[in-house]
Amino acid sequence: MLDYHVHALAHGEYSYTQDWIDSYLDWAYQVGVHEIGFCEHDEFAPLVDMEVYHSIRGSARHDIRVRLGIEMDFVPDREEVMPKSIQTDNYDYIIGSVHFVDGWGFDHPDHRSGYDERDIDEIYRRYAEILMLSTASRRFDIVGHIDLIKIWGHRPRLKSALAYLDPVLKSIKYHGLAVEINSSGLRKPVGEIYPSPDIVERMYDYNIPVTLGSDAHHPRQVGLGLVEAYRCARRAGYQRCVSFERRVMTVAPLKY
Numbered sequence: 474m475l476d477y478h479v480h481a482l483a484h485g486e487y488s489y490t491q492d493w494i495d496s497y498l499d500w501a502y503q504v505g506v507h508e509i510g511f512c513e514h515d516e517f518a519p520l521v522d523m524e525v526y527h528s529i530r531g532s533a534r535h536d537i538r539v540r541l542g543i544e545m546d547f548v549p550d551r552e553e554v555m556p557k558s559i560q561t562d563n564y565d566y567i568i569g570s571v572h573f574v575d576g577w578g579f580d581h582p583d584h585r586s587g588y589d590e591r592d593i594d595e596i597y598r599r600y601a602e603i604l605m606l607s608t609a610s611r612r613f614d615i616v617g618h619i620d621l622i623k624i625w626g627h628r629p630r631l632k633s634a635l636a637y638l639d640p641v642l643k644s645i646k647y648h649g650l651a652v653e654i655n656s657s658g659l660r661k662p663v664g665e666i667y668p669s670p671d672i673v674e675r676m677y678d679y680n681i682p683v684t685l686g687s688d689a690h691h692p693r694q695v696g697l698g699l700v701e702a703y704r705c706a707r708r709a710g711y712q713r714c715v716s717f718e719r720r721v722m723t724v725a726p727l728k729y
């Protein structure tokens with residue numbers, strides 16, 4: 474089992490110490506995760522202690538493979554400054570995520586009312602448009618929680634979420650990216666994995682590679698919901714997932 478979406482620093486409340494990272498590996502071992510990818514939000518990336526990281530990667534505690542990723546916020550006008558602020562060569566993979574629609578942080582509980590102030594189909598249309606730009610930016614390896622816009626349970630009315638995202642999936646295929654199956658939606662009001670089963674099925678039809686991620690923000694969340702994510706992938710037809718080392722994708726059997 475692979476968990477490629479783990480935040481050791483959460484939203485800045487923890488420190489990057491050997492003991493703290495070891496507690497993630499200990500829990501990963503408990504729940505059967507054999508490969509763990511730490512991917513801090515880009516704003517916290519400078520707080521990663523690379524000395525600690527390299528010692529953990531080299532120590533192979535519990536024989537767990539350790540990878541270093543980063544979760545980058547994709548903001549259309551900001552894309553030019555991202556490579557300068559972050560040394561992307563240090564990473565095994567880069568997850569590109571959309572958390573903002575034109576300055577509105579839609580997934581934050583404090584900004585949930587934004588859904589009442591906008592037309593839901595316009596929200597999905599614009600969200601898909603920004604995702605499309607992110608996939609074409611050539612800066613990422615993995616698309617993060619691709620239908621995060623459903624987080625509070627809002628669904629489009631004019632057409633399905635899949636219909637909005639289908640052109641994005643085609644772009645993902647064209648640019649050779651992977652999509653993560655992210656179980657954190659199970660812990661949110663929507664109560665559903667990102668992406669929904671119909672989107673995962675379409676991804677399979679397009680032969681888009683997948684990774685798995687819990688979006689853990691605490692050691693005890695490592696691996697959480699990944700059995701469901703695994704089943705979701707298998708139901709769509711997937712028998713393989715992918716892993717990354719130094720930005721190179723490798724196919725691996727999908728198992729747990």
Ligand SMILES: [Zn+2]
Pocket residue numbers: 544570572617618
């Ligand atoms: Zn995210």
Ligand SMILES: [Zn+2]
Pocket residue numbers: 478480544688
């Ligand atoms: Zn995350």
